[in-house]
Amino acid sequence: AIQLTQSPSSLSASVGDSATITCRASQGINSALAWYQQKAGKAPILLIYYASTLESGVPTRFSGSGSGTDFTLTISSLQPEDFATYYCQHFSAYPITFGGGTRVDIK
Amino acid sequence: QVHLVQSGAEVKKPGASVKVSCKTSGYSFTSIGINWLRQAPGQGLEWVAWISPSNGNTKSSQHLQDRVTLTADSSSNTAYMEVRSLTSDDTAVYFCARRGSTHGGMDVWGQGTTVTVSS
Numbered sequence: 770a771i772q773l774t775q776s777p778s779s780l781s782a783s784v785g786d787s788a789t790i791t792c793r794a795s796q797g798i799n800s801a802l803a804w805y806q807q808k809a810g811k812a813p814i815l816l817i818y819y820a821s822t823l824e825s826g827v828p829t830r831f832s833g834s835g836s837g838t839d840f841t842l843t844i845s846s847l848q849p850e851d852f853a854t855y856y857c858q859h860f861s862a863y864p865i866t867f868g869g870g871t872r873v874d875i876k
Numbered sequence: 877q878v879h880l881v882q883s884g885a886e887v888k889k890p891g892a893s894v895k896v897s898c899k900t901s902g903y904s905f906t907s908i909g910i911n912w913l914r915q916a917p918g919q920g921l922e923w924v925a926w927i928s929p930s931n932g933n934t935k936s937s938q939h940l941q942d943r944v945t946l947t948a949d950s951s952s953n954t955a956y957m958e959v960r961s962l963t964s965d966d967t968a969v970y971f972c973a974r975r976g977s978t979h980g981g982m983d984v985w986g987q988g989t990t991v992t993v994s995s
Contacts, residue, residue, distance in 0.1 A: 770938075803981030805921075812971055812985035813921065819979055856921055860980020863935040865911070865923040 771795050773857055775868035781876040786847050790871045792840040792857035801861040804833055804842045807870075808853045816855075817842065847873070878902035880972055880986035887992045888962050895958040896989045898972030905953040906930040909975040911982055912946065912957045914968040922968075926975070927955060962993045 772795040782788050792802065800820040805813035815824045817833040820840055830845040844851055852875050857868040883897040898910065912924040925936040929948035936944055945958045955972060970989045973982035 801980060803979070805982075807921075812973075812988055813982075814985075815976075815981050815983050818976060818981035818983075822979075824981075824983065858921070858923075858981065863926070864937050865926075865980070867921040867923065870920045 770864050770866055771798060771859055771861060773859060773866055773868040775855075775857055775871050777871060778869065779872040779874070781874055782847055783876045784847055784849060786876075788844045788847055788851075788873055790842045790855055790857075790873075792835075792842070792868050794838045794840075794859060794861075797837045798859045798861035800836045801859055802833075802835070802840050803858045803860065804831075805856045805858065806851075806853045807856065813856065844873075849875075878974065878984045880974060880984055882970075882972060882986040882989045885990040885992070887994065890963055890993055890995055892962050892993075893958060893960045894962060894991050895956055896970050896972075896991070898955040898957075898986050900953045900955070900974070903974075905948075906950050908977055910946075910948070910955045911973045911975060912944075912955075913971045913973060913982075914966075915971070915988075916965075916968040919968075924970075925957065929955065959991075962991075964993050967991065967993045 774793045802820045804817040807813040821833045854872045879901045881899045906929045911926045927934045927946040943960045947956045972986040974984040976983045
């Protein structure tokens with residue numbers, strides 16, 4: 770199975786800061802990667818698919834980049850509602866796997 | 877709008893089975909696959925299995941494939957996941973999620989069903 774390694778596992782930032790999360794795949798997955806936001810007690814929300822395509826309704830301060838094995842999620846100006854846990858997920862082949870998650874909290 | 881509504885919380889004893897439902901609305905049920913995932917307390921997301929409601933084809937994680945059965949009822953637009961031989965390690969929130977129509981991400985999620993396995 771393809772393993773996804775996210776870093777950092779947590780980060781502290783202030784409102785207005787930029788935040789960057791990376792996701793590394795154990796083998797090349799082209800652009801078959803999605804990013805999700807999850808808040809405590811809630812289902813995840815799809816933010817980005819095909820590594821860089823913004824899901825409808827998602828604010829443009831979220832952006833994704835990368836292909837192959839290295840991917841990045843960037844939040845350009847953190848808003849209070851962005852403090853949450855973020856996951857990457859590949860859909861290159863079955864089994865689907867997720868990264869371990871990155872918790873973004875308020876400094 | 878597209879909605880996925882899951883059945884309510886369950887408490888089971890070790891060795892029992894649980895069946896979770898996922899009722900869909902707002903789109904053509906047989907046109908898009910449904911994934912099942914779970915999240916143990918304080919842990920990350922784990923993919924469990926996928927079903928194509930149009931033909932019943934499934935894929936499952938190797939970890940669970942011997943204990944999980946997926947079905948889909950097109951007459952009620954509802955997907956089901958059954959997990960057998962439950963242990964305390966199966967205690968988790970279980971989610972259904974629709975596969976994207978043009979990609980393998982998951983664009984609409986159910987609200988989650990808490991399954992607690994305890995003697």
